[in-house]
Amino acid sequence: MFYRILPAAAVLVLVSFMISCTAAKPTAQAPLSASPPVVGAVTPAPAEVIIFSQPPRPAGGLLLSSMDARDDNATKQWVWESFAFDTVQTITEVRWRGGYDPSHRGSGGPVLDFTVEIYASIPVGAEPDVANRPLVHYEVGDNAGETPAGKVGGLETYDYRFILPVPFEVAPYTPYWIQIEALQTGEPDWGLVQATNGDSQHFRRRIIGSAANYFQMAPGDPAIELLAQGVFGEVPTPGSAASWDREITRQALPPAEVVPVNTDGIQEVVLVISRSGYTPAHFAVKAGVPVRIVFRQLGYVPGGNILLVRWGSQQEKYLTLDSLTDTEMLEFTPQEPGDFIFNCPHYWYEGVMTVQE
Numbered sequence: 001m002f003y004r005i006l007p008a009a010a011v012l013v014l015v016s017f018m019i020s021c022t023a024a025k026p027t028a029q030a031p032l033s034a035s036p037p038v039v040g041a042v043t044p045a046p047a048e049v050i051i052f053s054q055p056p057r058p059a060g061g062l063l064l065s066s067m068d069a070r071d072d073n074a075t076k077q078w079v080w081e082s083f084a085f086d087t088v089q090t091i092t093e094v095r096w097r098g099g100y101d102p103s104h105r106g107s108g109g110p111v112l113d114f115t116v117e118i119y120a121s122i123p124v125g126a127e128p129d130v131a132n133r134p135l136v137h138y139e140v141g142d143n144a145g146e147t148p149a150g151k152v153g154g155l156e157t158y159d160y161r162f163i164l165p166v167p168f169e170v171a172p173y174t175p176y177w178i179q180i181e182a183l184q185t186g187e188p189d190w191g192l193v194q195a196t197n198g199d200s201q202h203f204r205r206r207i208i209g210s211a212a213n214y215f216q217m218a219p220g221d222p223a224i225e226l227l228a229q230g231v232f233g234e235v236p237t238p239g240s241a242a243s244w245d246r247e248i249t250r251q252a253l254p255p256a257e258v259v260p261v262n263t264d265g266i267q268e269v270v271l272v273i274s275r276s277g278y279t280p281a282h283f284a285v286k287a288g289v290p291v292r293i294v295f296r297q298l299g300y301v302p303g304g305n306i307l308l309v310r311w312g313s314q315q316e317k318y319l320t321l322d323s324l325t326d327t328e329m330l331e332f333t334p335q336e337p338g339d340f341i342f343n344c345p346h347y348w349y350e351g352v353m354t355v356q357e
Contacts, residue, residue, distance in 0.1 A: 048092060052083050052226035054195035056097050060153020062191030063202060063222050064101065066108060066182035079192055080119065080128045080177040080203040081222050084170075089228050091168045096180055097149060097193040097223035099157045104189035111190055113183040114140040116162055121175040126275075126303050126348050127203055128177035130215065135176075136168055157193050167229065177203065178224065192222035199345075201303070217303065256284035256354050259291070266331075267291045271342075271351075273307070274298040278342070278351040287334050287355050295319045295328045303344050311355065312336040318345075 065079035094116055100106065117134035121127065144160035151157065170176055182190040198221030205215050257280045259267040267285045271278060271293050285291050295307050305321040311334040319328040334340075334355040343350040 048227050048229050050225055051085065051089055051091075051228045052224070054081075054198045054221050054224055056152045056157065056193045056223045057196045058153060059194070060151075060155045060157075061194035061220065062099055062101055062155070063194060063204070063218075063220050064188065064191040065180060065204075065222070066111070066184055066188035066190040068108070068186060068188055069112075069183050070185055076188060076205075076207040078179055078181055078205045079222055080179045081198070081224055082121070082128075082175055082177050082203075083226065084175045085172060087172050089170050091164060091170065091226050092229045093161060093163045093227040094178070094180070095159065095161045095225040095227070097152075097157050097159055097195075098182070098190060099152075099155050099193055101189045101191060102155070104187060106189070107187035108182075108184035108189035109186040111143045111146065111182040111184060113142065114144050114160070114162065115179075115181045115183070116140065116164075117179045117181075118168060119177040119179065121177060126301075127215075127217070128179070130205070134179070136164075136166075138162065138164065152193055155193070178226075180222070180224070192224070195221040195223035197221070253282045253352055254280075256282045256352075258284045261286075261289060265290065268294065270294045270296070271307070272296055272298050273301050273304040273344075273349060275301055275304075277349050281351040282354070283351075284354040284356055285334060287337050287357055290331060290333045293319075293330045295321065295330070296326070297321055297324060300324060301349075303348050306345050307342060308345060309342045309353075310340040311353065312340070 063079050064077045067076040067078075100108065116138045118136050119128035119130065119134045120132070122129050140162050144162050147159045149157045149159045180192065182188070184190060200221060201217050201219055202222060203215070204218050257269075259269045261267055267289055269280070269283055269285075269291070271280070273295070274297070291311070293309060297304055307319045307328075308316060309319065309330055310316040311332050313336060315332065315334075315336075317330060317332075319330055321328060337355050337357045340353045340355065341350055342353060
């Protein structure tokens with residue numbers, strides 16, 4: 001199972017993903033005792049454990065991820081989902097929950113094959129690096145053991161699983177993106193069931209005939225599960241959302257830009273988010289003097305339109321930009337000296353406000 005750390009709390013959330021239809025979930029092999037091995041004893045196989053889990057949400061819903069193999073001009077849609085860990089992991093198996101959109105009335109026909117791909121991320125971790133080839137590409141060769149899994153939100157769903165021919169090792173503190181796509185021989189209607197325990201968004205590509213082809217972040221998480229093989233006597237350590245910290249946030253902060261007091265007696269700073277991060281990434285204000293933050297974005301920034309500002313141990317507020325030209329303003333008077341992080345909800349972008357006495 002995959003543990004995620006919510007940005008607003010240090011609480012580990014353990015979620016069990018009911019991805020297998022009626023069979024019991026694999027459990028981790030208990031560590032060996034310190035006693036010497038018995039000559040001739042059979043050594044248990046290494047344990048396979050769930051290291052990432054996004055279970056189906058009760059309300060159901062589908063994120064279409066399928067294509068018509070016969071027609072290049074047909075509507076197609078791909079779904080990528082992000083994952084990361086704070087330790088080295090070796091993925092051995094992928095499982096997912098999916099279904100057929102009933103509004104299409106079976107237009108796509110049964111799934112004949114799946115492709116499973118893992119992509120690297122762009123530098124800030126906010127999108128898959130679709131400009132380059134995937135790190136691995138697999139063709140399942142069949143319908144991945146499609147097994148009825150009951151109704152979710154009134155939708156008939158199915159479980160699927162694919163054992164990787166070669167285990168895939170992921171580096172710690174490195175975001176990756178997995179793409180699962182169904183191959184059909186009609187108007188595509190297969191999708192991944194929507195899930196919980198994620199960041200409530202995914203990346204997708206849509207092709208509508210020959211007229212539209214676009215990439216975008218979209219709401220919803222797909223129901224996906226990743227498994228890893230443990231070393232005999234050890235259990236793989238689940239990852240955490242801390243893996244989403246950008247590389248730049250582990251580097252030294254630049255010197256603080258001191259915000260002057262304007263003629264209205266306010267310390268005003270214009271905080272701009274772009275794909276390279278916040279500007280300024282570090283600024284300083286005086287305690288007891290009003291502060292005004294003017295927040296805006298420079299172009300489309302995946303996940304960057306929401307800003308969480310803190311100015312004390314118990315003071316924080318979200319600012320949300322509704323469009324590329326929108327501007328949000330926050331005024332407050334800090335009283336507590338110290339360094340306070342401001343960030344997007346997923347910690348892809350971070351900065352620091354230093355409150356000085």
